[in-house]
Structures are given as structure tokens and as C-alpha cells.
Amino acid sequence: MLPTIQLGPVSLQVPGLVLLAGLWIGLTLSERRAKRGGENPAHLYNLVFIAIIAGIIGARLSYALTYPDAFTANLLSLVSLNPGLLDPFAGGLIALAAGAIYMYRKQLPLWATLDALTPLFAVMAIAIGISHYASGSAFGKPTGLPFGIQLWGELRHPSQVYEIILASLILIAIYYIDRSSWNFMPGNTFLTFISLTAFSRLLLETFRGDSILVTGGLRAAPLLAWLVLAACLLIFTRRLNATQVGEELEG
Amino acid sequence: MKMKICSSIAFKLSRSDKLGYIYLSIRTFSITNMKNIKLSYFIALSISILILGSAWIWLSRSPAGSTTQGEIRAPQKGFSAPDFTLETFGNETYTLSDLRGNAVLVNFWASWCPPCRSEMPAMQRVYEDFQDQGFIVLAVNSTHQDNLGDAITFVQVHKLDFPILLDQDGSAGRSYDVRSLPTSYFINPEGIIQDVVVGGPMSEALLRIRAEQLLETNP
Numbered sequence: 001m002l003p004t005i006q007l008g009p010v011s012l013q014v015p016g017l018v019l020l021a022g023l024w025i026g027l028t029l030s031e032r033r034a035k036r037g038g039e040n041p042a043h044l045y046n047l048v049f050i051a052i053i054a055g056i057i058g059a060r061l062s063y064a065l066t067y068p069d070a071f072t073a074n075l076l077s078l079v080s081l082n083p084g085l086l087d088p089f090a091g092g093l094i095a096l097a098a099g100a101i102y103m104y105r106k107q108l109p110l111w112a113t114l115d116a117l118t119p120l121f122a123v124m125a126i127a128i129g130i131s132h133y134a135s136g137s138a139f140g141k142p143t144g145l146p147f148g149i150q151l152w153g154e155l156r157h158p159s160q161v162y163e164i165i166l167a168s169l170i171l172i173a174i175y176y177i178d179r180s181s182w183n184f185m186p187g188n189t190f191l192t193f194i195s196l197t198a199f200s201r202l203l204l205e206t207f208r209g210d211s212i213l214v215t216g217g218l219r220a221a222p223l224l225a226w227l228v229l230a231a232c233l234l235i236f237t238r239r240l241n242a243t244q245v246g247e248e249l250e251g
Numbered sequence: 252m253k254m255k256i257c258s259s260i261a262f263k264l265s266r267s268d269k270l271g272y273i274y275l276s277i278r279t280f281s282i283t284n285m286k287n288i289k290l291s292y293f294i295a296l297s298i299s300i301l302i303l304g305s306a307w308i309w310l311s312r313s314p315a316g317s318t319t320q321g322e323i324r325a326p327q328k329g330f331s332a333p334d335f336t337l338e339t340f341g342n343e344t345y346t347l348s349d350l351r352g353n354a355v356l357v358n359f360w361a362s363w364c365p366p367c368r369s370e371m372p373a374m375q376r377v378y379e380d381f382q383d384q385g386f387i388v389l390a391v392n393s394t395h396q397d398n399l400g401d402a403i404t405f406v407q408v409h410k411l412d413f414p415i416l417l418d419q420d421g422s423a424g425r426s427y428d429v430r431s432l433p434t435s436y437f438i439n440p441e442g443i444i445q446d447v448v449v450g451g452p453m454s455e456a457l458l459r460i461r462a463e464q465l466l467e468t469n470p
Contacts, residue, residue: 003449004431011431011450070459074373077456084448085457136327141313152325202304206311210329217312226304233297240290 001136001151015131016083022127023048026120033178034116039108044116047102054098059091111187118178118193122171125197129163138163141209157207166200185239195232201225326427328447332357332438335423337391337416340403345389345414348442353385354465355438356458359418359429361393362401367433370452371409377458378413385440386462388413393432395421437461439468 005012027048031041063085064071064078071077077085103113132138140148140157148155173196178189202225205211211219324333332355336346347355358374360367371390378388392402394417406415418424427436435453437446445468446461 006431013450064456067456067460067463070456070463073459074455077454080454080457082448082454082457084446085454085460139327152327152330153323199300199304202307206307211313213313218308219311219313222304222308222311226301226308229304230301233301237290237294237297240293244290 001134003135014134018127018131018134019124022124022130023120026123026127029119029123030117033119037112037116039112039116043106043108044113046106047099047108047113048117048120050102051095051099055091055095056086058094058098059086059088062087062090062094109186111185111190114187114190115178115183118174118190119171121190122167122174122193125167126164126171129160129167132163133160137210139209140207143207156209159204159207159209162204162207163200166204167197170196170200184243188236188239191232191235195229195236198225198229198232202229326429326436326444326447328444330444331442332436332444333426335391335426337418337423339414339416340406343414345416347389347438350387350389351442352440353387354381354440354462354468356386356388356462357427357436357438358388358390359393359424359427359432359434360390361397361432362405363397364432366451368405370433370458371405371411373453373455373458375409375411375413376455377462380459381462381466382413384466386466389416390414391416391418391423393421393424393429394419395424437465439465441468 002014005014005017027045030044030048034041034044060078066087102108103110136151138160139151140159140162142148142154143157144155145157147158149158149161150156170193174189174193177183177192182192183189202222205219205221205225208219208221211221214220214223324331326333332347334346334348336344338344347357356374358367358370360371362368374388374390378386390411390413392415394402399417402415416423427434431450433451433453435448435451436444437448439445445465448457
């Protein structure tokens with residue numbers, strides 16, 4: 001665990017630095033993928049930065065609207081650097097909306113663009129795992145296994161390490177799948193990434209010690225992951241069906 | 252091409268049966284045009300994955316109330332706040348666990364740290380507004396890393412009313428695993444850490460909102 005690096009009077013937040021590095025590496029890989037797929041990398045960069053900026057502004061405004069009294073008491077807080085004053089759910093929705101508007105205006109093809117962005121998503125999944133490890137969040141449940149790590153008063157599953165390993169394997173898998181015949185239709189690379197990520201989440205949540213529980217002790221995250229996985233498999237089924245029917249008709 | 256692959260597979264199989272079979276399966280799978288996978292096989296595979304996934308979710312459910320976070324003392328959100336007993340400039344003694352029932356902000360600071368100095372006036376204003384409702388600020392000075400005279404001057408200049416505690420030997424900082432200043436812990440009336448803010452300065456809005464949220468959890 002290394003939440004901060006102290007450089008003299010400056011305290012650098014390691015989780016934030018890791019996420020920034022992930023963004024940079026991921027965008028570089030996505031740029032290459034875009035060139036290979038015949039997409040314009042400049043559009044990809046613009047799309048990502050517009051979504052990020054809109055997401056941050058939206059997250060702050062949404063938070064301010066939720067607690068208007070606190071912000072009217074001190075308006076400067078609107079531009080505070082505290083990440084605790086962000087509404088991540090609203091920010092995510094606004095980032096998606098801003099990205100969708102940009103794609104519509106530039107007439108970017110949805111599935112091909114998502115395929116080009118997949119390396120970025122895959123690298124960010126690894127970066128999120130590393131940032132969890134650095135901050136000690138997303139920690140594991142207690143275990144007696146020899147590879148457990150001492151964290152927050154107990155020997156625990158190294159859930160962040162599991163997360164990093166699986167996310168890395170998914171990145172490698174995506175690299176090969178993107179170049180294989182499985183990529184027979186635009187969007188397959190992206191959908192495969194989503195499927196594998198949902199599957200890994202379904203597996204990993206079992207080892208987490210901070211899961212949100214729903215009724216009967218069921219964990220919320222794997223339920224959501226199961227639904228996402230089911231939706232992806234359904235889309236793949238339809239795609240395979242459409243391709244094979246089309247080929248039979250052509251034949 | 253197909254003949255070549257088949258002979259390569261046969262060669263592998265003849266050398267070792269099990270490993271060869273695995274190799275055959277993987278190799279055949281990778282050279283098959285993926286889009287020609289039989290739809291019925293894919294559907295069967297998908298259904299199997301989903302059934303196994305459902306079983307895994309059911310088996311990995313966590314019995315209600317099984318979490319031990321609240322009972323373990325650790326400087327992390329969701330855990331019980333580590334206890335400490337420290338003295339103020341005026342030799343008054345404060346023990347964190349004695350403040351159960353109050354919303355508490357434990358803020359580690361030093362007078363040489365610019366973000367610590369920046370956030371103190373906002374902390375003072377929020378303390379004044381919420382102290383009647385049971386909100387307490389414990390500003391723990393990292394005295395072992397600070398100049399006591401500078402810290403006293405800073406407190407007097409800014410007219411800080413809340414308790415300024417002296418961590419003379421750094422033991423409180425160590426039990427909270429403080430790696431940078433300022434670091435703040437928002438502790439609810441049940442003694443559970445509800446939020447941790449590493450670094451600063453914290454804005455006044457953040458302080459107000461966290462104070463309100465802590466007070467809302469008052470049993």
C-alpha cells in the first residue's frame with residue numbers, strides 16, 4: 001500500500017498518478033488501434049477529453065445541486081480540487097452523453113469507435129486495480145491462505161492483486177482476439193472485453209471484503225456483472241446468427 | 252495448408268497423449284474460422300456459463316452481518332477508528348473513544364504545511380456552525396515533526412477554538428498510518444470512520460457536507 005509519495009512539501013497521490021499513467025498508455029494503444037482500423041486518432045483523443053472534462057464538470061455540478069447550502073456558503077468550493085466533492089454516477093452519465101453528442105456530430109461509427117477505445121478501457125482496468133492496491137481500497141475478505149496479505153487488521157485475500165492479474169490477462173486476450181477471426185463484425189472486440197470484464201468481476205467479488213450486499217447476503221456487483229455478461233452473450237448469439245444466415249443466403 | 256496442420260497435430264499427439272489432446276483442441280479452435288462456430292454450440296456454452304455464474308453468485312453470498320469491518324480498528328473507511336489519548340497545549344486530556352455519540356473530525360497537521368494552514372480557517376467556521384449539534388474537531392499536531400512555538404503562534408493568530416492535540420511521539424500518527432499532511436478522518440457517532448481525506452486543503456463545502464453527513468448518522 002502506497003497512497004502518497006512525499007516529495008519535500010509536495011504530497012503526490014499515487015492512485016491518481018496511476019490512473020493518469022493508465023490514461024496516457026491506454027490512449028497511446030487506442031491511437032494505434034484506431035490507425036489500424038482506419039479511424040481518425042484525433043477524433044478519438046477529442047472524444048475522450050470531451051467526455052472526461054464534461055464528466056468532471058457534471059460530477060461537480062451535480063454534487064453542488066445535491067448540497068446547495070454548503071456551496072452557497074463558500075462559492076469557491078465549486079472549483080475545489082477535492083475529489084470528494086464529485087458525484088461519480090452523474091459524472092459518468094454526463095460523460096457518456098457528451099461522448100455520444102460528439103460522436104453524433106462527427107458521425108463516428110459506434111461499434112468501430114468502441115473497438116478502437118477498447119485498449120484504453122483494458123489498460124484503465126489494470127490502472128484501477130493498481131490504484132486500489134496503492135490506496136488499500138477494494139480490499140479482500142479475511143483468509144487463512146499463505147498468500148494472504150496483512151491489511152486493515154487481518155490477513156486478507158489480495159483482492160487487488162487478483163484484480164490486476166485478471167485485468168492484465170484480459171488486455172492480452174483482447175490483443176489476440178482483436179486480430180483473430182472472432183473480430184468478424186465491428187464491436188466484437190469491445191463486447192468481448194465487456195464480457196470478460198463482467199466475468200472476472202463475477203469471480204472476483206467473492207474474495208472482496210467490502211461488497212455491497214443485497215437481499216439474502218447476495219453481493220450486488222456479481223449480480224450486475226451476470227446481467228451484463230448475459231446481455232453480451234445474447235448480442236453475440238444474434239451476431240453469429242446474422243452472419244451465418246447471411247453467408248448461407250449468399251452461398 | 253490443412254494437411255500440414257493435421258500432420259503437425261498428429262505428430263504432437265503421438266508424443267504425448269494428454270498434452271497433445273489439449274494442444275489439438277486449442278490449435279483447432281484457433282485455426283477454425285470463429286464466425287463458423289456452430290450457433291447451437293455457442294448457445295449451449297453461453298447457457299452453461301450463465302448457469303455456473305448463477306451458482307457461483309449463490310455460493311459466494313455473504314451472510315448478513317458477517318462483516319467484521321466495524322469491529323476492527325483500522326484507519327480506513329468502514330472500520331472502527333483507532334483510539335488515542337493526547338494532551339492539548341493547556342494540558343487538557345482527550346481520549347477519542349470518550350467522544351462516542353459525537354461526530355468527530357480528526358485532522359493531522361503541522362504548522363509548516365501550507366495546505367494544513369489553508370484549511371484551518373474553514374475548519375474553524377464549520378466547527379462554529381456545527382458544534383452545538385455535536386460536531387467536534389480534533390486537530391492533532393504532528394509535534395514530533397513540528398516546532399511547538401510555531402504551532403502555538405499559528406493557533407493564536409487564527410483564533411482556533413477547537414482542541415489542538417499534541418502528538419509528541421508520533422504514536423497517534425503511526426496508529427492512523429499518516430503518510431502525508433494534512434490527513435483527515437471523519438468519524439461518525441458510533442466511532443466508525445466514514446471518510447478519509449488524504450492531502451488538502453479541504454474546501455469549506457466538503458467540510459460542511461461531511462459534518463452534516465456524520466450528524467445524520469447520529470443514533
